[in-house]
Amino acid sequence: MNLTKYILLALVAGVIVGIVATFIPEAYFSPVNEWVLVPLGKIFINLIKMLVVPIVFCSITMGVFQLGDPRKVGKMGGRTLLFFLCTTAIAICVAMVLALLIQPGHVPGLEPLAAAPSFEETPSMMDNLLGIIPDNPVASMAQGNMLQIIFFAVLFGIGISLLGNKSQTVKNFITETNDVLMKIINIVMYTAPFGAFALITSAIGSNGAETLRQMGMYVLVVLLALGVHFFFTYGTTLRVWGKMSLIDFVKKFYPAMVVGFSTSSSNATLPISMEVAQEKLKVPAPISSFVQSLGSTINMDGTAIMQGVATVFVAQVYGIDLTMGQIIMVIITAVLASIGTAGVPAVGLVMLVMVFNQVGLPVEGIGLIIGIDRILDMVRTSVNITGDAICAVIMTRVEERSDAKLAKKSQ
Numbered sequence: 001m002n003l004t005k006y007i008l009l010a011l012v013a014g015v016i017v018g019i020v021a022t023f024i025p026e027a028y029f030s031p032v033n034e035w036v037l038v039p040l041g042k043i044f045i046n047l048i049k050m051l052v053v054p055i056v057f058c059s060i061t062m063g064v065f066q067l068g069d070p071r072k073v074g075k076m077g078g079r080t081l082l083f084f085l086c087t088t089a090i091a092i093c094v095a096m097v098l099a100l101l102i103q104p105g106h107v108p109g110l111e112p113l114a115a116a117p118s119f120e121e122t123p124s125m126m127d128n129l130l131g132i133i134p135d136n137p138v139a140s141m142a143q144g145n146m147l148q149i150i151f152f153a154v155l156f157g158i159g160i161s162l163l164g165n166k167s168q169t170v171k172n173f174i175t176e177t178n179d180v181l182m183k184i185i186n187i188v189m190y191t192a193p194f195g196a197f198a199l200i201t202s203a204i205g206s207n208g209a210e211t212l213r214q215m216g217m218y219v220l221v222v223l224l225a226l227g228v229h230f231f232f233t234y235g236t237t238l239r240v241w242g243k244m245s246l247i248d249f250v251k252k253f254y255p256a257m258v259v260g261f262s263t264s265s266s267n268a269t270l271p272i273s274m275e276v277a278q279e280k281l282k283v284p285a286p287i288s289s290f291v292q293s294l295g296s297t298i299n300m301d302g303t304a305i306m307q308g309v310a311t312v313f314v315a316q317v318y319g320i321d322l323t324m325g326q327i328i329m330v331i332i333t334a335v336l337a338s339i340g341t342a343g344v345p346a347v348g349l350v351m352l353v354m355v356f357n358q359v360g361l362p363v364e365g366i367g368l369i370i371g372i373d374r375i376l377d378m379v380r381t382s383v384n385i386t387g388d389a390i391c392a393v394i395m396t397r398v399e400e401r402s403d404a405k406l407a408k409k410s411q
Helices: 002-021 026-067 070-102 125-130 137-143 146-205 209-214 216-241 246-263 266-279 285-298 301-317 324-337 347-359 363-410
Strands: none
Touching: 002 146, 002 246, 026 070, 026 146, 026 246, 026 266, 026 285, 070 146, 070 216, 070 285, 070 301, 070 324, 070 363, 137 146, 146 246, 146 266, 146 285, 146 363, 216 246, 216 301, 216 363, 246 266, 246 363, 266 285, 266 363, 285 363, 301 324, 301 347, 301 363, 324 347, 347 363
C-alpha cells in the first residue's frame, strides 16, 4: 500500500509539473524531456515488458491445465469473447452518440490538414484473424505477438491436462516459473513511482498550451464517453453478474489502474493487474490468467471509444456528413479490428487508419489528434484493463454458480 501511495503521489506531481512545463519555452523543456524524462519512462516500461511474454505463456498454460476439462476452457473462452465484443460495441456506440451530440469538431481555429501522418500499412481484419495461429511459436514469443502466444499456450495447457499425471514435472516447472516471475514483478514495481512521474510529465509537457486549448472539446468528449462506459456499462455488469459494487472493485483494483495509466500499455500492465486481481479481488489464478491475458489483446473498450469520437471529430473538421451506413460500418470495423491488435501504446492510432479507410475519411485527419493522444491513451488503458478484471470477476461468479449447481445435482 505504501508503494501504491508513492505511485499516486508521483502521478499527481507529474501532472502538476507537466502543466507548468507547457508554459516553459520548448528550448528549456526539450533537453530535460529527451535526456531525463523519456529515458526514465522507457526504463520502467521495458522492465515490465521484459516479463510479459514469459508470464503470459506460463500463466495461461497453468490456468488451462488447472481448469482441467478442455470443454470448460472452451466454455469460458466463448463467454469471455462474447463479453469483450459486446462491451466494445457498447463503448463505440456511446462514443459516437456523444460526439454527434456535442460536436467537438466544430471549434474555431481547427483547420484540416493536407499532409497525412506516416503509418505502417495496417493489416486487414482477415489477416488479423488468420494470424492467430503461429507458424513458429518461438518466433511469436521473440516478436511479442500476444494472440499467437495465447493460442499456443492454450493448446500447450490442454495437452498437459490430457496427459494427466504423466505431465506432473512440466506442471511443477511452469507453476514454479510463474511464481518466480511474480516475485520479479514485485521487485520491478519499486521503480514505478519514478517511471510514473517521468511518463506523465513528458506526456503533458510535450503538448503545448495552444494544442491543449484547441483540442479541449475533443478531449472532453473522449473523457466523458470513457466515464459513461466505466460507471454505467462496467458498473451495471459488475453489479448484475459479478455481485460486486464498482466502488468496492476500484478500492481493490486501483493499484493496477495506476500502473495502466502510467504505462499506456495493457500488455505491460498485465502482470500487475493479474496479481492484484488474484490477491485483492480473489479471482482464482486459472481464471485470472486466462481471462485477463486474453483481454489484454482483444478487449479494447477505451480504444474503441477513442475511435468513435475521433471518427466523428475528423468528419466534422473536414465538413463531411457521416451516413447511417458509415456509422454502422465504423462500429463493426472497430469491434472486429480490436481482435488481434497489440496492447501497446498508440496502437489505437494504427487501428484508426483501418477505420478511416473503411468509411472513406481522410487519413490526414489523424494528424489532428496525434499530439493529444498520448495523454488520452493513459486514461483509456486504465479503462481497458478494468474491463479485463471485471470480466475475470464475472467469470469467477459464473464458475461458482456452475460448481454449486453440479454439487447440488450430485447430492
